[in-house]
Amino acid sequence: MSHTTDTLVLEEFLPFRLNRLSESISLKFAQHYKREYGMTRPEWRALAALGQHGELTSTQIGKFSTMHKTKVSRAVQALSKRGWLHRQRDDNDRRVEYVKLTPNGRKNYVKIVELAHAFEEELTASMDESAKATVQSALKLLEELEQPTAPSK
């Protein structure tokens, strides 16, 4: 029927390309916060979610950072041990625990965020505005594939 080839060119295959890009970029960024703070990726993500949204439950951290609850649990423990988080049980629903950054936690968050902004800027420094726009559009398009917009009304 159609152009069914019996081979696949890996470098043209979308999942592979995305995976390769993501790995190499994430890894490069991870080196920064790993070297300077000994932080792991799940920890960075939990930190980022808390820094952006303020007080959150672990479940919410998982939602915002798309991590499984066990990863969240371990990341929260690790960040707590550093003294970067404050944890507080909900008195109405004692299963729930609210987590937020301590002053020290936020101080470090801010520093890492600076790192992040600098990293992103340096990474994309060689692209002109139109190239950047293309990347933004593409990301948006791809993200929409994931969650096909709910029919409005």
Place this chain on the structure above:
Amino acid sequence: MSHTTDTLVLEEFLPFRLNRLSESISLKFAQHYKREYGMTRPEWRALAALGQHGELTSTQIGKFSTMHKTKVSRAVQALSKRGWLHRQRDDNDRRVEYVKLTPNGRKNYVKIVELAHAFEEELTASMDESAKATVQSALKLLEELEQPTAPSK
């Protein structure tokens, strides 16, 4: 100096977006070959490299599929055990081993490639041609960030 914000919006951060996209898409595709062939991601990648390029050494498989040599080693072992690969020592350099698909290996490779093509088409079915072109350009731009083109001459 510039627009240094003291928070980061995770959903706008390039490494995060790429990672999230890549994970969700790769995972979705992995379900196919995992369910139907019990194959892991490293195995699929090694298979893809061999299917595309023919006979390869493990080192070359690693190059083409961007995997570490231990991953390659284990993947090759697993595929061998299935009878999908044929391995042959180089007589000139007896450290090296050439790996290629057996007829049965190729038969299965072709089937999985069909899966892959179908998956990619279905995934991008909702995009029109111009959207697809945008995605292609963006991927190319991002990939160029990684390996800044060697100065010609």
Place this chain on the structure above:
DNA sequence: TCAATTAAGTTACAATTGTAACCATTGATT
């Protein structure tokens, strides 16, 4: 009110991965 479900979060265990050490072999240096 008191089982039976369900939810939030942790923990135990198995599978996967990464790092480093390791063989075996080849190539380079003397």
Place this chain on the structure above:
DNA sequence: AATCAATGGTTACAATTGTAACTTAATTGA
């Protein structure tokens, strides 16, 4: 030729992750 360094590939061990079971608490509904 004899040593030394480098290369292809595997293996051992440690760290990371994922899955499932578990704990505690809340909710449902008979």
